[in-house]
Amino acid sequence: MPDPRASDDKASITVLVADDNDVAQRLCRRVLEKAGYSVLIAADGLQAVEVALAKRPAMILMDVAMPGIDGIEAMRRIKAEIPGQPIVIASAHSMASDRERFLAAGADDILSKPFRLADLVAIVAKLTSRT
Amino acid sequence: MKPFRTRGLVHRATPYLLIVTAFAVQAEARLGPLPVFPMYLGAVLLAAVYLGRADSLLSSVLAAVAILVSSTSLGDGSGQSTTPLLLAAILVVVAVAVHEAVAGIRRGADAVQLKLAEAEAREERLRITVEAAQVGLALIAPSGEWLQVNERLSAILGRSRAELMHMTLREVTAEHDQAAIEEALAMLRSGDILRWESELHQERADGGRVPVEIAIAAVAGHPSGEPVMLLQEMDVSGRKRLEGLRDGLVAVRHVIVSATTWEQAAPQLLSGLCAHLDWDVAQYWTVDGDLQALRLRHAWHRDGSALEDFHNQSRRLSIASGEGLLGRVWQSGVPSAQEDLSGATDYDRAAEALQCGLRAAIAFPVVIAGTVSGVIELLAAEPRQIENDLVTMLSTTGAEIGQFIRRSETAQALRRSETDHRAIFERSPIGIARISSEGELLEANPALLLMTEHDFQSMRSHAWPDLLRAYDQAASRARFAPLLAGISDGKSVQVRAGTGSGKWLWLQLTATSIPDASGRPEHVLVMVEDVTIVREAQDKLGEALESQRSANATLEKLDRTKTEFLSIVSHEFRTALTGIQGFSELIRDGGLEPDEVRAYGGYIFNDADRVNRLIGDMLDLDRMESGRMSIRTGDVDINEVLSDAIARAGSSPTVEFKADLDPRLPIVAGDRDRLVQVVSNLVNNAVKYSPDGGTVTLTSRSEGGFALVSVTDTGVGIPPDEIGHVFERFRRVRSGAAQSIPGTGLGLTIVKQIVEMHGGKIWVESAVGHGSAFHFTLPLAAENVTPLQRRHA
Secondary structure (H helix, E strand, O other), rough: OOOOOOOHOOOEEEEEEEOOOHHHHHHHHHHHHHHEEEEEEEEHHHHHHHHHHHHHEEEEEEOOOOOOOOOHHHHHHHHHHHHOOOOEEEOOOOOOOHHHHHHHHOOOOOEEOOOHHHHHHHHHHHHHHOO | OOOHHHHHHHHHHHHHHHHHHHHHHHHHHHHOHHHHHHHHHHHHHHEEEEEEHHHHHHHHHHHHHHHHHHHHHHOOOOOOOOHHHHHHHHHHHHHOOOOOOOOHHHHHHHHHHHHHHHHHHHHHHHHHHHOOOEEEEEEEOOEEEEEEEOOOOOHOOOOOOHHHHOEEEEHHHOOOHHHHHHHHHHHHHHHHOOEEEEEEEEEEEOOOEEEEEEEEEEEEOOOOOOOEEEEHHHHHHEHHHHHHHHHHHHHHHHHHHHOHHHHHHHHHHHHHHHHOOOOOOOEEEEEEEEOOEEEEEEEEEOHHHHHHHHOOOOOOEOOOOHHHHHHHHHHHHOOOEEEEOOOOOOOOOOHHHHHHOEEEEEEEEEEOEEEEEEEEEEEEOOOOOOOOOHOOOOOOOHHHHHHHHHHHHHHHHHHHHHHHHHHHHHHHOOOEEEEEOOOOOEOOOOHHHHHHOHHHHHHHHHHHHHHHHHHHHHHHHOOOOOOOOOOOOOOEEEEEEEOOOOOOEEEEEEEEEEEEEOOOOOOEEEEEOHHHHHHHHHHHHHHHHHHHHHHHHHHHHHHHHHHHHHHHHHHHHHHHHHHHHHHHHHHHHHHHHHHOOOHHHHHHHHHHHHHHHHHHHHHHHHHHHHHOOOOEEEEOHHHHHHHHHHHHHHHOOOOOEEEEOOOOOEEEEHHHHHHHHHHHHHHHHHHHHHOOOOOEEEEEEEEEEEEEEEEEEEOOOOOHHOOOOOOOOOOOOOOOHHHHOOOOHHHHHHHHHHHHOOOOEEEEEEEEEEEEEEEEEEEEOOOOOOOOHHHOO
């Protein structure tokens, strides 16, 4: 549902949202499209790897607890193919040890669930503007 | 020679001269042969008698020729020519006959002469033989007077022949043998016996006694006409002495072999030496190490109180090394003798000995391991000539006695040690088994039999072999060698063993092999200790430690589980809150279409509901697991619960429900609300995991006092690697087709808790792509009545 007020310059920027929870998918799609990004959805880890390699999104918002391969493994595989691919781990696992674990695995940033919508937009903007 | 030869010639010529004379006379007187024939005959006879055969023949032929010649030359008538021939023939025949007769007579005379000469020579030889014989020979009168004595016998008896001629056999015989001699002579005289032999002693002039072998035989037809007896005697003192030495040594060895201690052997040894070597007194002196002197220890003597005095006097003495005969023997270590004590200057007890009638002494050392430990002294009542072989024999005896004393001391020590060890074996509180190198039980001490409650027979026949096997098994676990394979380090092994009364013990076995002299293991000693109490205490301690460890592990696991649980729960809540927070933020910020607001409100409600259910499930689970949830037990009709569940879920658009309920199923005792929760949870799961429709079947059965309920679907199924975890909390099957199916992840955990709280069981069968079947059981009510019966009642 593209927003007519979305700035055109961001329409070419594609963001991949990898999350098995359909509520989370809908929320992210709604918020990011409103912010002017193109949004791709993957419902599990393997699908995320597939889409990332095929569509080369500007950044990926990656859940961790997903069926099949989890977000960490998916991130590893993607970074192995596209080392510069920005990936944000968006997880409900939000203990301190989890954060370190994700960063060590190569995440560019971390977004803890639940999140404020502004934080989601800001972190996507930060990582997409870098590219 | 000359006169003899001349006379011979004259002698020999005489017949021929006679023949010549007769021929001359015949020729001169012109006579016929008949008148001078006697002359011819005389000449021929002379030659035949006195001269040899040749002369005899020659003279007769000559005379015959002379007769014939004279008759032919002087022939006086023809009718008389046969007479001279006859006469000549007579002459020749007479000559031959007479000569043969004479020769025969001569030969007979020569033979007689020869026999006489031979007889003379034989007699001479016999005389020489008798004289030179090495045996004593004599002729005695039946009364015992000596008639004739040879030199040897005179030497044996130590008396001259002249002296003997005035004595009798009895008088030269030792006193104790005289009766025997008299008796023998009497029997020979009476003719009861012809020959008598014996061994006895005879007394010499010097008082010495000589052992002899004697034989007396009655001699028949002695030229003198009186009855005489031939006596033959041999000095056997040499043989007797050697026999004595030999017997003495044999006796010593016999005593040594049969006795066990020197104290026991000493009296027999001393008396044996005296008896066989013919001494009167024997004393054993020992070296007293403290006093550095010889002291009398054992004494023996032939009967006689005087000799007892000698011992008593000896007992008071301490003899120093080198002092007197005994001291010298002690010092030198070699035998020494005093052949005649009278006049001896270097004898320690000369006065006492002489006073007690002792005249000779010999002493020899008892040597133990090269050291003189004692001295044995023999004394005799008369002077003795000490022979070398006696000295040698006594040296040997001393060495053998020394070895014996040493052996007996060692043996005594061994016996003491053996006794000690036996006592240890018998009284040890530790069980001891002695086994052969083949493992056979040879000996078991009382402690072992008591401990194992077996008698020796049952121990040997089966209890021990069992124990041996148990040992080898335990040893092999501990990487030790088997019991019989060369144990040297005495390692201990603990085994479980049954006793005769059926108790079970822990026995600790420690084996030690005992090698024989060659170092080969001869047998094995096994110490057996009852370590049951120790072992049980150890086991209890071990169990306590183990339970402590497992408690610690459980705590750690609980801790981990708690952390994990918190992590999972917070993840679940945050996931739910993500939608709630995000969509409510969108709504709050406004600018939404009404449709959007409605939709987002729906998302928010669902997630909030989910959070609520999550909290409810968690609280339920916590109450159940902590035992704080009680079950309000009542009569429950399971069929009714199942039917209600189908009715409630009947709104599902895609799934078809089937019920296969047993109408005779008795009521169960349970908490109806909780059982409704179980069934609806399983039915909801079945629907959720059948995303493409299908059939959900509910069945009930009565089986062995339980109600068996199954909820079967034809859905996605559970992968094999997950099926074991489906009842664990937050283990939702999320893979494959089931990934997007919502749930708290606590439902099945709660279901399992509830079923188990009712005393039932729950399990699952499943195949991916074909569906799953959850089965659970519930115990039937005690009355065992069906709901129908209940209603009718």
